[in-house]
Amino acid sequence: MAAHAATGAKTATNDVSHKRRKGPGALATVYLVIYNVVMTAGWLVIAVGLVRSYLAKGSYHGLYYSIEKPLKFFQTGAVLEVGIVPSSVVLTGFQVMSRVFLTWAVTHSVREVQNEDSVLLFVVAWTITEIIRYSFYTFSLLNHLPYLIKWARYTLFIVLYPMGVTGELLTIYSALPYVQKTGLYSITLPNKYNFSFDYHTFLILTMISYIPLFPQLYFHMMRQRKKVLGHLEEHSKNE
Amino acid sequence: MDALALEAALPKRAAPPPVILPPVPVKRPKPAKKAKKAVVFFEVEILDAKTKDKLCFLDKVRPPPRVLTSCRLCLSTDPQWYPARQSIRLDPKGKSLKDEDVLQQLPVGTTATFYFRDLGAQISWVTVFLTEYTGPLIIYLLFYFRVPFIYAPKYDFTTSKHWVVHLACMCHSFHYVKRLLETLFVHRFSHGTMPLRNIFKNCTYYWGFAAWMAYYINHPLYTPPMYGEQQVTIALMIFLFCQIGNFSIHIALRNLRPPGSKTRKIPYPTKNPFTWVFLLVSCPNYTYELGSWLGFTMMTQCLPVAFFTFVGFVQMTVWAKGKHRSYLKEFRDYPTLRSPILPFIL
Numbered sequence: 001m002a003a004h005a006a007t008g009a010k011t012a013t014n015d016v017s018h019k020r021r022k023g024p025g026a027l028a029t030v031y032l033v034i035y036n037v038v039m040t041a042g043w044l045v046i047a048v049g050l051v052r053s054y055l056a057k058g059s060y061h062g063l064y065y066s067i068e069k070p071l072k073f074f075q076t077g078a079v080l081e082v083g084i085v086p087s088s089v090v091l092t093g094f095q096v097m098s099r100v101f102l103t104w105a106v107t108h109s110v111r112e113v114q115n116e117d118s119v120l121l122f123v124v125a126w127t128i129t130e131i132i133r134y135s136f137y138t139f140s141l142l143n144h145l146p147y148l149i150k151w152a153r154y155t156l157f158i159v160l161y162p163m164g165v166t167g168e169l170l171t172i173y174s175a176l177p178y179v180q181k182t183g184l185y186s187i188t189l190p191n192k193y194n195f196s197f198d199y200h201t202f203l204i205l206t207m208i209s210y211i212p213l214f215p216q217l218y219f220h221m222m223r224q225r226k227k228v229l230g231h232l233e234e235h236s237k238n239e
Numbered sequence: 240m241d242a243l244a245l246e247a248a249l250p251k252r253a254a255p256p257p258v259i260l261p262p263v264p265v266k267r268p269k270p271a272k273k274a275k276k277a278v279v280f281f282e283v284e285i286l287d288a289k290t291k292d293k294l295c296f297l298d299k300v301r302p303p304p305r306v307l308t309s310c311r312l313c314l315s316t317d318p319q320w321y322p323a324r325q326s327i328r329l330d331p332k333g334k335s336l337k338d339e340d341v342l343q344q345l346p347v348g349t350t351a352t353f354y355f356r357d358l359g360a361q362i363s364w365v366t367v368f369l370t371e372y373t374g375p376l377i378i379y380l381l382f383y384f385r386v387p388f389i390y391a392p393k394y395d396f397t398t399s400k401h402w403v404v405h406l407a408c409m410c411h412s413f414h415y416v417k418r419l420l421e422t423l424f425v426h427r428f429s430h431g432t433m434p435l436r437n438i439f440k441n442c443t444y445y446w447g448f449a450a451w452m453a454y455y456i457n458h459p460l461y462t463p464p465m466y467g468e469q470q471v472t473i474a475l476m477i478f479l480f481c482q483i484g485n486f487s488i489h490i491a492l493r494n495l496r497p498p499g500s501k502t503r504k505i506p507y508p509t510k511n512p513f514t515w516v517f518l519l520v521s522c523p524n525y526t527y528e529l530g531s532w533l534g535f536t537m538m539t540q541c542l543p544v545a546f547f548t549f550v551g552f553v554q555m556t557v558w559a560k561g562k563h564r565s566y567l568k569e570f571r572d573y574p575t576l577r578s579p580i581l582p583f584i585l
Binding site: 191196 | 456458460461462465539540541542543
């Protein structure tokens, strides 16, 4: 299985942490391993927090509050990885930015949506995705990537991605009436800078932007999946 | 050895696709590669830069041939590959060869291998410039005259009560009319074309920002500058000064290059004082452009205008740094005092 993992890892171009040509130095590797371990642990804490809270409450309403702080901490911390993890800077940057936006500019800012089930939907999707992703990076850096993790990383997104996107869109949608009523983050004319900003309209435009953007990201992952997992199927066929 | 024997003697290559070659007058069938004083014939093969497929093969290219013209003719047998979108290079990842390069000056032996890269659909610079500058001119005026469906209906076809708004409209329009006239009569472009998708990108940028700025400046709830007439007058001075400066630089750059040529020279200060800034800056046209928009920002005191100025500044700095670098690479004696865009700073 290790041989499979090694050859499989070589064939993946974008998403392999150990770039054979110019890999990170020893110090950088240590930093990256620590970072990824910490992030894996952080999201595990969130996962455990959700489960415990669910068991204690007996329902899945209002679980957001039990994991609010670690969610904010670890999701915001992901900013550190832009430009450092093997994925493209543009994709990672965009992904992190949209997550941080949802965490702070929507869920945190509009208290009324925090009880919505849609919040739980995207939190669960993010949690599972991140646990797998960060452990994938960790194992890759240590050159011992279990096939299961690689499989999970490139397969579970098929369900988790749409799930997360649905949760995000529903959350933004439920925030709209409150934003309009309170004029949150909005500036009106007249003012001495001759500028205006309507957060309500901005949120609607954000929702619309999911239409072109989400399929691109989704199919990018599909292509990566074929690249990474496709070769392994060939190997097992040959044997 | 005559040409036919030469071809037969060549190592086993895949037969090239049938190609209509330009007629090459064969005067003296002297042997290639033998006697030193004999006329040396060149062979040129053109491969696709990505797939390495053999696209064209030219034999008996006599020196000094306009090799690229021959190559382009050959490649143009495929009608969608008009010359403007052909990039021919010595190395698959290298720079495009220019039309002025002569086969003998190029570092090859008697058999030259060139690589062809399709640059994609092309559009002329003049077309792009005219389109991207006409947009803001018209769009701003739509907002200035408050055509329906922009502001509340009671404001349709009214004019602003602030005189600075009229002034701003005149300045903005003047700026784009100047650009259009310069495109038609002043600029001498080194490349004829750019990729087609640029026109969509560029027009979105110019037209989008023009609409955004014009919306606020001509808004019924527009607030005039904080320091009133003083602020506007100084801003207008800055704007006009920089417009004249920008124009002077364009004229100076035009005069560096004789009509129809593509010569490259170091620009120097001329008798016109506005060009003396060449002493300190490589691309003073960008410096003056920045100055113009700073003036316009001050005149209108409008945040979207400030954003537009900032974004333009970032883009022009990137261009200026690139130009500065290529000046340094091309000319050994390039003046060391010069900075790309801002004297001593950037």
